[in-house]
Amino acid sequence: MTHDVLVVDSLVRRFGDLTAVDEVSFRIAPGETYGLLGPNGAGKTTTISMVAGLIAADAGTVTVAGEPMTPRAIEPKRHLGLVPQELAIYPDLTGRENLTLFGRLQGLRGSELKVRVDEVLALIGLADRAKDRSKEYSGGMKRRLNIGIGLLNRPTLLILDEPTVGVDPQSRNAILESVEALSGEGMAVLYTTHYMEEAERLCDRIGIIDSGRLQAEGTRDDLIRLTGGVDTIRLGGSGDLAAAAEELRLIPGVERVDAERRSATLTVKDAPALVAQVVGTAADCGVTLADVEITRPDLESVFLHLTGKGLRD
Amino acid sequence: MRNALTIAGAELRLFLRDRSNLFFVFVFPLMLVLMIGLQFGEGASSGRVAVSGAGSALQTGLVERLEDGDVVVSDPSWDDALALLARGRLDVAVRVDGAAATAYDAGEAVTLEVVRGSSGNAQVVEQQVGVGVDALRSARSRILALEANGVPSDRAEAALAAAEGEVSAPRLEVTSVDRLSQEFEGMGQFEFGASGQLLLFTFLACLGGAATLIQARRLGVVSRMLAGPVTAEELVAGQVLGRWAIALFQGGYLMVATSVLFGVEWGSLPLALLVLLLFSLVAAGAAILLGTLLENEGAAAGAGIGFGLVLAALGGSMFPLELFPDTMRTISRFTPHAWAYEALADVQRRGAGLVEVLPELGVLAAMAALLVALGSWSLRRSLARAM
Numbered sequence: 001m002t003h004d005v006l007v008v009d010s011l012v013r014r015f016g017d018l019t020a021v022d023e024v025s026f027r028i029a030p031g032e033t034y035g036l037l038g039p040n041g042a043g044k045t046t047t048i049s050m051v052a053g054l055i056a057a058d059a060g061t062v063t064v065a066g067e068p069m070t071p072r073a074i075e076p077k078r079h080l081g082l083v084p085q086e087l088a089i090y091p092d093l094t095g096r097e098n099l100t101l102f103g104r105l106q107g108l109r110g111s112e113l114k115v116r117v118d119e120v121l122a123l124i125g126l127a128d129r130a131k132d133r134s135k136e137y138s139g140g141m142k143r144r145l146n147i148g149i150g151l152l153n154r155p156t157l158l159i160l161d162e163p164t165v166g167v168d169p170q171s172r173n174a175i176l177e178s179v180e181a182l183s184g185e186g187m188a189v190l191y192t193t194h195y196m197e198e199a200e201r202l203c204d205r206i207g208i209i210d211s212g213r214l215q216a217e218g219t220r221d222d223l224i225r226l227t228g229g230v231d232t233i234r235l236g237g238s239g240d241l242a243a244a245a246e247e248l249r250l251i252p253g254v255e256r257v258d259a260e261r262r263s264a265t266l267t268v269k270d271a272p273a274l275v276a277q278v279v280g281t282a283a284d285c286g287v288t289l290a291d292v293e294i295t296r297p298d299l300e301s302v303f304l305h306l307t308g309k310g311l312r313d
Numbered sequence: 314m315r316n317a318l319t320i321a322g323a324e325l326r327l328f329l330r331d332r333s334n335l336f337f338v339f340v341f342p343l344m345l346v347l348m349i350g351l352q353f354g355e356g357a358s359s360g361r362v363a364v365s366g367a368g369s370a371l372q373t374g375l376v377e378r379l380e381d382g383d384v385v386v387s388d389p390s391w392d393d394a395l396a397l398l399a400r401g402r403l404d405v406a407v408r409v410d411g412a413a414a415t416a417y418d419a420g421e422a423v424t425l426e427v428v429r430g431s432s433g434n435a436q437v438v439e440q441q442v443g444v445g446v447d448a449l450r451s452a453r454s455r456i457l458a459l460e461a462n463g464v465p466s467d468r469a470e471a472a473l474a475a476a477e478g479e480v481s482a483p484r485l486e487v488t489s490v491d492r493l494s495q496e497f498e499g500m501g502q503f504e505f506g507a508s509g510q511l512l513l514f515t516f517l518a519c520l521g522g523a524a525t526l527i528q529a530r531r532l533g534v535v536s537r538m539l540a541g542p543v544t545a546e547e548l549v550a551g552q553v554l555g556r557w558a559i560a561l562f563q564g565g566y567l568m569v570a571t572s573v574l575f576g577v578e579w580g581s582l583p584l585a586l587l588v589l590l591l592f593s594l595v596a597a598g599a600a601i602l603l604g605t606l607l608e609n610e611g612a613a614a615g616a617g618i619g620f621g622l623v624l625a626a627l628g629g630s631m632f633p634l635e636l637f638p639d640t641m642r643t644i645s646r647f648t649p650h651a652w653a654y655e656a657l658a659d660v661q662r663r664g665a666g667l668v669e670v671l672p673e674l675g676v677l678a679a680m681a682a683l684l685v686a687l688g689s690w691s692l693r694r695s696l697a698r699a700m
Contacts, residue, residue: 054536054540071539072545074542074544075542077540084536084537084540088533088537089532089534090323090529090532090534092330093323093330102537102538102541104319105316105541105543153541
C-alpha cells in the first residue's frame, strides 16, 4: 500500500471576518506533482503556509509523510522543502554561505553538508558563482538559489509557491525543467501558480482554487471534461463549405457543424483524431482549404466554467 | 541550541561583512578615544615649551628639567618660537641668550626672556620654567661654592649628586577634599574616552543589527527558517545571541585596542568583562525590540543611531557623569549607559571588587532581562503577524 506524502483534510483558516481557506482537502502521492491553480488572492499561499507549518489552521488537519503538521511540529518539517514566492535568501551572503546556513538548520553537518551543498550548487548551475554574494546574482540566478535551498534536505515533499513570478522566459523554462526532473526522481511536488500553462505542463493533477475553496481537482483531462469536453475544428477556404456541411455532419464524432460559404466550425469529441477525416471529406466536396484550426478547451476555460471569471481577473 | 548558534553565527558574519562597518567599528571609535584623551586627559596639562638659544649649559639643563616633568620641549629659532606661540602651538617660549648663559655659568642672577601664550595651561607651564631655572641656579651656586673651596669641578658635581641621594626629600601628601577631584582620582589620560566610547559604540553596533532583523523578516528568511526543523524559541534565541555576539565583539575589540594602543587600564578584567556582558545583553534586547517594532530598515537604522546617541549622551558616554547637574544625574539613571559607566569607573579607577559593583550589575541584569523578554515577545508576535 502506498501512503500519500501529503494529506490535507478540511483545512480552514480565517483572518477576522475573511475566510481565506475554506474546507480545502487534497492528497499528493509520492512522485506526483500537484498544482494549486488560482488567481492572486485565491488562498494558495495561505494553504501552503499551513501545509508548511508556518501558520496554524483554524480547523482541519495536514499530514506530511504520516506526521501531523503544526507550527510547533519538528518531525514533519524534516521531510519538507519550501521554496517561498519571495527570494528568501541573505543578499550579503554568498550562494555557498546561504546554502550552508540553511543546510545546517536542516540538520546537515560536516562533510555531509559540504557534499550536499556542492551537489545543489551543481544542480542549480551556480557552482561557478558560489563565492559571489547573492545580491550580485541576476534575477534568474537568485530564483535558482531560492529553489536550491529547498532541495538541501532531499525533501519527500517540495512546496513551490509561484516560483516563476517575475522571472525572464529563459530562467522560467529552466525552472520548469528542474521541477519536471525532480518529479521524475520520485519527489512529491506541491506547485502553486496562476499560470495555466505551467500547471498544464508540470502537474499530474490540478486543484482549482478560488475564494479559498477548492472548486475542482483532477487530471487536466478530468477537469476539461467538466466543461463538456468538446473541441472545435474551424475550416476556411474556397469552395462551398455550406454545401459540404451535410457530408461533414455524417462523420462519427462530429456533434455539430455551423457553416457559411467560406468557413465552417465543427464541434467534435476528439479533434486531433478526426481532423484528417474532416479535411479529406471537405476536399472530396470540392473545397480547397486555406486554413484549419483546432481549438481544445484549456484550464482557462475550466476556470471560467467553474467560477464565471478568468484566471487573471 | 545548535540552531540558535547557527543563526547567531550568520548574524555576526553579516555584521562583519558590511564594509561600512569597517570604519565605524574598527577605526572611528579609536579616533574618538584619542581625541578625547588628548583634549581632556591628564597628559594634556604637561605643556609645550620652546627653548631657543645658541647652546649652553643653562639651555641644556633647562631642557632636561622640563622634559623630566613631562613637558614637550622643542628648540626652534626665536622667531619661529614666537610664530608657533601666536598660532597656539606652544604654551611658553623661552630665549636663553649669551648674557643669561654667562651669568648662569658665573653663578649670578639669570634674566631670561619668557613669552607666555594664551592657552589656559600657559601660566602653569611658565611657572614650571621659573621653578626649573631657580633649581638650576641653586645647583650651580653650590658647585661654584665647592670649587671656590678647592674642590675640583667634576668631584664637586659628584659630591652634590651623592649628597642629594643620601638626603630624603620631604614627602608631601596632597589629600583632596573636593568630591569631584576624588571621583576622577586614578583616571589616566584615555580612561574616560575609552569607557565612554566602549559603551556608546557597543550599543550603537548592536542597534544597527535591528535593520538586519527587519531585512530578514521582509525577505521571508525568518519564515523559511521556521519551515525547517527549527523551533520559534531557537529562532528567537539565535537572533538575541547574534546581536549579543555583535555587541561583545565591538566591546571586546575596543577593550583590547585601547589597552594596546593607549595603555588604558581596565582594572579587574573579569569584572570589566562582566559589565560588558550585561551591558551587551541590554543592547541585544533593545535591538530585537527595535527590529520588531519597526517595519523599515532605513527607519530602524536612523532610529538606532538617534536612540543610541541620546542614551549615550544621557548616560555619561560623551561628557563625564561626575560633571552632570543633579537633575541630569537622576535622569541618567534610566539609561543602561550610566550604570555601566559607574561600574566601569569603580573597577577602573577605584579598584572595586564584585561586591562593590553588585548594585550596578544588578540593575544592568534587570534591564537586560526586561528588554530581552520584551524583544523576544515582540519578535514572536511579529512572526505570527507576518504569516
